[in-house]
Amino acid sequence: MGLVRLYGRHGDIIFPMGIRILPPEVVARIAAGEVVTSPAAVVKELIENALDAGATRIEVEIRRGGVDLIRVKDDGTGIPADEVRLAFQRHATSKLAVGSRPTAADLGRIVTLGFRGEALAAIAQAADVTLISRTRSDPAGRFIRLAAGNVLEEGSRPAAPGTVVTVRNLFAHLPARRRFLRDPRVEAAEVAQVVGRFALAYPEVEFKFLSEGRVRLQTAGDGQLRSAAAEVWGDSVARQLIEAGRVVEPGRLAVTGLVGPPALHRPTRNELAVFVNRRWVQNRRLYAAFEAAYVGVIPAGRHPVGVINLLLDPSEVDVNVHPAKLEVRFVYENEVLTALRQTVREALKAQGYVPDLELAGAADGAQLAFGLEPAASHPDGPGRLPRLRVIGQFEGKFILAEGPDGLYVFDQHVVHERVLYDAFRRALAAGQVETQGLLDPVAVELAVHEAALLAAPDARLKLEAAGFIFENFGPDAVLVRGVPALFAGSADPTALFKEAVAAISAAAEGGAAGSWEHRLAARLACRRAVKAGDPLTERDMQDLIDRLESAELVSTCPHGRHIFRRLPSQYLASAFGRA
Numbered sequence: 001m002g003l004v005r006l007y008g009r010h011g012d013i014i015f016p017m018g019i020r021i022l023p024p025e026v027v028a029r030i031a032a033g034e035v036v037t038s039p040a041a042v043v044k045e046l047i048e049n050a051l052d053a054g055a056t057r058i059e060v061e062i063r064r065g066g067v068d069l070i071r072v073k074d075d076g077t078g079i080p081a082d083e084v085r086l087a088f089q090r091h092a093t094s095k096l097a098v099g100s101r102p103t104a105a106d107l108g109r110i111v112t113l114g115f116r117g118e119a120l121a122a123i124a125q126a127a128d129v130t131l132i133s134r135t136r137s138d139p140a141g142r143f144i145r146l147a148a149g150n151v152l153e154e155g156s157r158p159a160a161p162g163t164v165v166t167v168r169n170l171f172a173h174l175p176a177r178r179r180f181l182r183d184p185r186v187e188a189a190e191v192a193q194v195v196g197r198f199a200l201a202y203p204e205v206e207f208k209f210l211s212e213g214r215v216r217l218q219t220a221g222d223g224q225l226r227s228a229a230a231e232v233w234g235d236s237v238a239r240q241l242i243e244a245g246r247v248v249e250p251g252r253l254a255v256t257g258l259v260g261p262p263a264l265h266r267p268t269r270n271e272l273a274v275f276v277n278r279r280w281v282q283n284r285r286l287y288a289a290f291e292a293a294y295v296g297v298i299p300a301g302r303h304p305v306g307v308i309n310l311l312l313d314p315s316e317v318d319v320n321v322h323p324a325k326l327e328v329r330f331v332y333e334n335e336v337l338t339a340l341r342q343t344v345r346e347a348l349k350a351q352g353y354v355p356d357l358e359l360a361g362a363a364d365g366a367q368l369a370f371g372l373e374p375a376a377s378h379p380d381g382p383g384r385l386p387r388l389r390v391i392g393q394f395e396g397k398f399i400l401a402e403g404p405d406g407l408y409v410f411d412q413h414v415v416h417e418r419v420l421y422d423a424f425r426r427a428l429a430a431g432q433v434e435t436q437g438l439l440d441p442v443a444v445e446l447a448v449h450e451a452a453l454l455a456a457p458d459a460r461l462k463l464e465a466a467g468f469i470f471e472n473f474g475p476d477a478v479l480v481r482g483v484p485a486l487f488a489g490s491a492d493p494t495a496l497f498k499e500a501v502a503a504i505s506a507a508a509e510g511g512a513a514g515s516w517e518h519r520l521a522a523r524l525a526c527r528r529a530v531k532a533g534d535p536l537t538e539r540d541m542q543d544l545i546d547r548l549e550s551a552e553l554v555s556t557c558p559h560g561r562h563i564f565r566r567l568p569s570q571y572l573a574s575a576f577g578r579a
């Protein structure tokens with residue numbers, strides 16, 4: 001019985017399973033085709049086997065680009081002595097189904113890297129292969145030597161637990177394929193690329209790669225993605241990488257990884273890796289989604305740097321669509337692509353590499369709109385604005401200001417609304433709302449429901465607390481003598497009074513829309529605030545911004561609209577190629 005470790009979403013599951021030949025109906029459903037097309041493909045298959053065997057240390061050695069020699073050594077579970085020969089048979093695998101006979105349905109939830117039982121057989125067809133393997137319970141190792149698929153030698157050999165596969169004279173017996181081999185340096189570079197990707201996908205595994213006797217890559221296996229990235233891409237790249245991560249639905253879809261800042265762009269996608277359940281894949285659309293996060297901040301034709309692992313419920317991914325397992329299909333592809341793009345974009349945004357401007361999606365505004373008490377939803381986290389210097393007014397609607405970290409654009413109406421709202425709420429809470437008496441008291445006609453509301457003493461007390469002074473004026477009217485000073489200004493006293501009554505009446509009807517204080521303050525602030533198109537002097541504007549700086553929450557207006565948007569300095573710099 002071989003021991004196989006499965007990398008599932010529930011962590012590593014180890015359970016015993018023997019190698020056996022798959023039934024024909026399963027074989028027929030396995031994507032057929034060439035498994036072994038290059039040295040890199042051989043290395044990939046052998047590393048996958050080592051990982052499936054739960055290895056913690058994997059050493060890969062090649063000579064002449066892998067054509068003369070490929071050796072992959074692991075400290076995994078090993079193959080039981082009596083299964084070593086079977087491992088080289090086609091469609092012999094220990095990885096499908098548990099306990100019972102494998103069924104075609106098992107292909108629908110693959111959690112190991114291998115599942116076809118093809119790789120060793122294909123490699124043995126294409127080269128001279130020796131394998132030595134020992135399980136922890138076997139006293140000695142088992143040795144086997146094959147050429148052109150035939151077993152030449154088999155026996156017992158002393159060996160450490162684990163497996164060593166040695167592949168020599170790749171394609172020696174297959175001249176057609178040998179002709180397609182490229183320059184050994186090109187093949188070696190491709191092998192290095194493959195080992196590097198595994199090192200990034202499995203930071204907890206120690207990888208060592210030697211080519212022509214020289215160590216080209218060695219990772220610590222400390223489980224830290226950043227330290228693996230430092231070995232694969234170099235320290236300076238690794239230091240600049242930004243954490244990206246998001247759990248879309250626990251156990252079903254999550255995105256994690258490290259992504260480069262926009263300034264770190266490359267002519268190829270060689271330093272961009274996307275894994276699906278830790279399997280490297282080459283689906284174009286995944287890379288396009290990754291790169292879509294950099295639109296507008298990376299020059300056209302250049303590629304970002306980064307590593308992303310998509311963790312999905314295995315039943316929502318089909319890995320059985322490509323002979324070399326390099327493509328996968330998703331049950332919910334759009335959801336996966338969107339999650340990928342958004343996670344990367346958010347990571348860039350959090351660092352100020354892309355403008356906050358787009359945060360203003362109608363959706364997030366709408367959620368907060370009307371009624372919810374303002375919450376700590378500052379796009380850069382709760383906090384105050386930095387010191388800002390007003391530059392001027394734009395289109396009669398916006399205030400432009402310079403901050404230490406970028407250019408700020410304020411909606412003048414929303415700023416004013418926010419300032420008035422805060423001041424009023426503070427005064428109301430302290431019981432110190434100032435009233436401005438009207439020189440000419442105003443008679444306000446009441447609608448039936450307004451009159452009904454004002455019949456209740458509670459409503460009258462609220463209006464008085466809010467700074468209104470009024471008295472009955474016949475059965476269906478009141479005479480307003482004073483209004484809250486904050487909102488007086490140019491606002492029409494009748495409209496102010498009616499707004500206040502409406503706010504109290506709406507709050508009395510209940511719902512999740514907030515307290516009467518909030519509603520009243522929000523409505524009156526909106527009425528009184530400067531409008532789009534109102535000309536403002538530089539002084540007015542600086543005064544508004546200064547008052548906003550002392551407000552407690554500055555990201556949204558009482559209705560939930562955004563008060564400002566920031567164009568980060570880094571964004572402007574990279575937009576002009578000054579990064």
Ligand SMILES: Nc1ncnc2c1ncn2[C@@H]1O[C@H](COP(=O)(O)OP(=O)(O)OP(=O)(O)O)[C@@H](O)[C@H]1O
Pocket residue numbers: 002019045048049050052053074076077078079087088092093094095113114115116117118119120121162163
């Ligand atoms: N390094 C290894 N350590 C332990 N067992 C191994 C190792 N390499 C191969 N095996 C055993 O040999 C079997 C056959 O390996 P092979 O790579 O041919 O098929 P597979 O991994 O099952 O499927 P696939 O063709 O998709 O890779 C495996 O199922 C596994 O039981």
Ligand SMILES: [Mg+2]
Pocket residue numbers: 045048049113114115119120
């Ligand atoms: Mg395999």
